[in-house]
Amino acid sequence: MSNYHIKNLEEYFNVYRKSINDPEGFWEEVAEEHFLWRRRWDNVLSWDFSKPEVKWFDGAQLNITENCIDRHLATKADQTAILFEPNNPEAEAEPISYQELHDRVNQMANVLKSKGIQKGDRVCIYLPMIPELAISVLACARIGAVHSVVFAGFSSSALAARINDSECKLVITSDGSYRGSKTIDLKGIVDEALETCKCVENVLVTNRIDSEITMKEGRDEWLQPLLDMASKECKAEIMNAEDPLFILYTSGSTGSPKGMVHTCGGYMVYTAYTFKNVFQYKEGDVYWCTADIGWITGHSYIVYGPLANGATTVMFEGVPSYPDFGRFWEIVEKHKVNQFYTAPTAIRALAKENLDFVDRYDLSSLKVLGTVGEPINEEAWHWYNDNVGKQSCPIVDTWWQTETGGVMISPIPFSTPTIPTFATLPIPGIQPALMDENGKEIKGNQVEGRLCVKFPWPSMARTIWGNHERYRETYFSAYENMYFTGDGARRDAVGYYRITGRVDDVIIVSGHNLGTAPIEDAINEHPAVAESAIVGFPHEIKGNALYGYVTLKETGADRDQENLKKEINQLITEHIGPIAKLDKIQFTVGLPKTRSGKIMRRILRKIAHNDFSNLGDTSTLLNPEVVDSIIESRL
Ligand code: WTA
Numbered sequence: 001m002s003n004y005h006i007k008n009l010e011e012y013f014n015v016y017r018k019s020i021n022d023p024e025g026f027w028e029e030v031a032e033e034h035f036l037w038r039r040r041w042d043n044v045l046s047w048d049f050s051k052p053e054v055k056w057f058d059g060a061q062l063n064i065t066e067n068c069i070d071r072h073l074a075t076k077a078d079q080t081a082i083l084f085e086p087n088n089p090e091a092e093a094e095p096i097s098y099q100e101l102h103d104r105v106n107q108m109a110n111v112l113k114s115k116g117i118q119k120g121d122r123v124c125i126y127l128p129m130i131p132e133l134a135i136s137v138l139a140c141a142r143i144g145a146v147h148s149v150v151f152a153g154f155s156s157s158a159l160a161a162r163i164n165d166s167e168c169k170l171v172i173t174s175d176g177s178y179r180g181s182k183t184i185d186l187k188g189i190v191d192e193a194l195e196t197c198k199c200v201e202n203v204l205v206t207n208r209i210d211s212e213i214t215m216k217e218g219r220d221e222w223l224q225p226l227l228d229m230a231s232k233e234c235k236a237e238i239m240n241a242e243d244p245l246f247i248l249y250t251s252g253s254t255g256s257p258k259g260m261v262h263t264c265g266g267y268m269v270y271t272a273y274t275f276k277n278v279f280q281y282k283e284g285d286v287y288w289c290t291a292d293i294g295w296i297t298g299h300s301y302i303v304y305g306p307l308a309n310g311a312t313t314v315m316f317e318g319v320p321s322y323p324d325f326g327r328f329w330e331i332v333e334k335h336k337v338n339q340f341y342t343a344p345t346a347i348r349a350l351a352k353e354n355l356d357f358v359d360r361y362d363l364s365s366l367k368v369l370g371t372v373g374e375p376i377n378e379e380a381w382h383w384y385n386d387n388v389g390k391q392s393c394p395i396v397d398t399w400w401q402t403e404t405g406g407v408m409i410s411p412i413p414f415s416t417p418t419i420p421t422f423a424t425l426p427i428p429g430i431q432p433a434l435m436d437e438n439g440k441e442i443k444g445n446q447v448e449g450r451l452c453v454k455f456p457w458p459s460m461a462r463t464i465w466g467n468h469e470r471y472r473e474t475y476f477s478a479y480e481n482m483y484f485t486g487d488g489a490r491r492d493a494v495g496y497y498r499i500t501g502r503v504d505d506v507i508i509v510s511g512h513n514l515g516t517a518p519i520e521d522a523i524n525e526h527p528a529v530a531e532s533a534i535v536g537f538p539h540e541i542k543g544n545a546l547y548g549y550v551t552l553k554e555t556g557a558d559r560d561q562e563n564l565k566k567e568i569n570q571l572i573t574e575h576i577g578p579i580a581k582l583d584k585i586q587f588t589v590g591l592p593k594t595r596s597g598k599i600m601r602r603i604l605r606k607i608a609h610n611d612f613s614n615l616g617d618t619s620t621l622l623n624p625e626v627v628d629s630i631i632e633s634r635l
Contacts, residue, residue, distance in 0.1 A: 006277050006428075008414070012416065016426070023045065027429065030269060031060075036070075037062050039061035042059030055242050056265055056269075057266060060241040064304065064308070072310040080095040080096065081313070082312075083313070083315065087318035094131065096131055098310075104227075105138040106231065107231070109143045115170055116202075118143070119144030119237050123148065123169065126159060126189075127186075128174060128208060129292055130206070134315060137293065142236055149294050151577075158577060161257070162257065163197045163199065164196070166465050171200055172203075173206070176209040176211045191214065204223045207223075242265065245267055248295075248296055253506050262459065265458070268308060269458045271304045271308065274410075275308070275309055276309055277427070278396055278407050280412070285312070286335050286336055286339075287311050288331070288340050289370075290340075290343070297372055297373065314331070316331065328346075329360070329361040333365075338367045339366075340368075340370065340388070342370070343374065344373065352540075355387060363390065368413045370395070370396040372400070381395065385420075396410050399487075408430050409432065421498055423496075429458075430453060432454075434447055435452050435478075439480070446492060447491055450489075453482065453483040454481070454482055507544050509539075514580050516533070520533065521575070526568055527553075529568070532549060533549045546583055546584075548568070549588045551588050564587075589629050590629075591626065593623060604630075608634075615627065
């Protein structure tokens with residue numbers, strides 16, 4: 001029996017049992033057998049959730065890029081590491097071998113060094129899905145710089161907030177990006193952001209779309225000439241297992257985005273382990289995750305997890321609808337993709353189109369299908385299973401979070417029998433718990449509660465950048481000695497988990513986490529707006545969409561409402577990005593509030609769901625009369 005690679009259900013249960021009875025022994029074995037360490041750890045695990053402090057493989061030294069690149073060179077120098085598929089379907093795909101990846105990562109690392117970037121410095125990466133993105137990520141890791149990738153759909157002020165929060169010294173970007181038939185002026189967005197970022201000394205710009213951009217003297221430089229001059233050798237910085245590897249921002253239910261900090265050793269071990277098992281990747285397979293590297297799924301399962309296993313990982317620049325709705329399947333056929341990992345939103349959008357877009361292509365290479373990011377509804381699951389998997393590919397519904405670093409609950413394909421909408425069973429090492437509202441664990445099966453994790457796992461985030469207290473408060477204060485996920489879940493009769501959705505004010509729209517607070521702040525900047533509240537409501541394709549209740553100031557009362565709606569969405573686009581735009585905006589006379597002045601979102605949520613039952617005792621509200629008025633004029 002191998003701990004590292006689970007091959008059937010019995011093995012899963014055995015490995016799981018072992019991982020619970022002796023977690024340290026279990027992870028030590030995995031770490032020992034499958035990775036390159038420069039120094040062995042002194043201690044596998046030390047932890048205290050009350051502080052919270054968690055250390056895995058403390059004292060060990062390594063560099064994750066030696067594990068993702070160098071050690072494969074002896075046997076796989078010519079194998080494709082990254083298979084780049086450009087936005088333009090007429091353009092050639094670009095296979096990047098492990099040798100070439102080695103050379104290009106080292107060149108980029110040397111360029112960063114020449115700009116004064118050292119171990120521990122933060123580098124912001126704001127790039128489209130082109131090879132330079134993965135290469136920049138790995139180049140930072142090579143020299144011990146902490147990368148902070150910001151999804152290139154975020155607006156300039158969202159970018160600026162992230163750059164400033166972690167005081168990035170350097171930004172890597174491109175002149176622009178392709179998105180289907182459109183182009184986006186990324187450098188212009190960076191320029192605008194940097195007007196408020198004093199910490200940035202250099203901007204390196206890669207040419208993607210040949211557009212005219214302005215370069216600020218002394219700050220901005222084209223990347224290619226620097227790369228051309230740089231050496232292809234760059235010694236990997238020796239990192240401690242607990243040194244930070246990267247920061248990735250995620251929305252919270254309140255306040256500014258949280259810079260989740262992941263560290264080198266545990267993150268490497270866990271993402272590699274889960275990649276191998278959740279996708280059952282075999283030597284020579286071609287694996288494709290359609291996420292963007294701007295999100296955790298791209299970090300863990302386009303870059304680090306696959307490369308740590310010496311896999312071939314596809315990186316796609318475009319969108320599923322360009323040039324038509326068959327693009328995903330065209331790519332699967334062209335590259336003979338074996339494992340395909342996407343979001344339920346994409347599946348729902350494609351399921352609405354003509355089946356011919358799928359049937360036109362030969363999908364017989366597919367072995368495993370995956371989903372991530374939000375609950376998958378039964379209809380979408382069946383469409384995926386029938387039309388893409390032809391009922392012969394297991395679907396892994398993988399539940400996890402930016403904070404968890406890797407997949408936490410998921411079927412092991414060919415081992416765990418799947419049931420639509422169930423993420424099924426925990427990965428070895430993961431100890432989920434369901435909690436009730438009084439802080440008690442709900443034991444047994446056929447129960448529902450708030451999903452927590454009782455025991456540390458190697459890839460958990462260690463802190464929020466610059467705000468450890470917020471980390472403790474957000475994740476470790478709701479329940480004693482537990483990591484609280486913010487999700488609700490059900491455990492069925494056989495112990496399978498089904499994630500029921502967020503139990504806080506985070507709303508998942510098209511698989512993207514959106515906090516209500518920053519959106520409300522953006523709306524409230526409008527001079528005619530007095531206050532606002534955002535809730536989610538079910539949407540056929542996006543899973544959830546945003547419903548905004550907006551109260552106008554007296555001065556705004558006679559403004560044209562359609563114009564106001566446009567202006568409000570424009571403000572949201574400027575402050576956050578188009579992904580956070582509202583689908584519905586209802587102007588209200590007021591917002592229902594408790595006597596202490598807290599907005600009763602529960603009531604607003606019900607109204608947005610068209611559910612008027614159990615609104616509760618509204619007479620205790622400060623302003624019960626607004627509820628009826630909101631119901632009367634609901635959209
Ligand atoms: C939700 C994405 C149901 C969940 C990797 C979680 C899911 C949040 C699933 C994290 C799933 C993710 N089923 N819900 N399979 N996967 N979620 O940080 O609410 O972008 O807390 O990480 O997405 O989103 P994040």
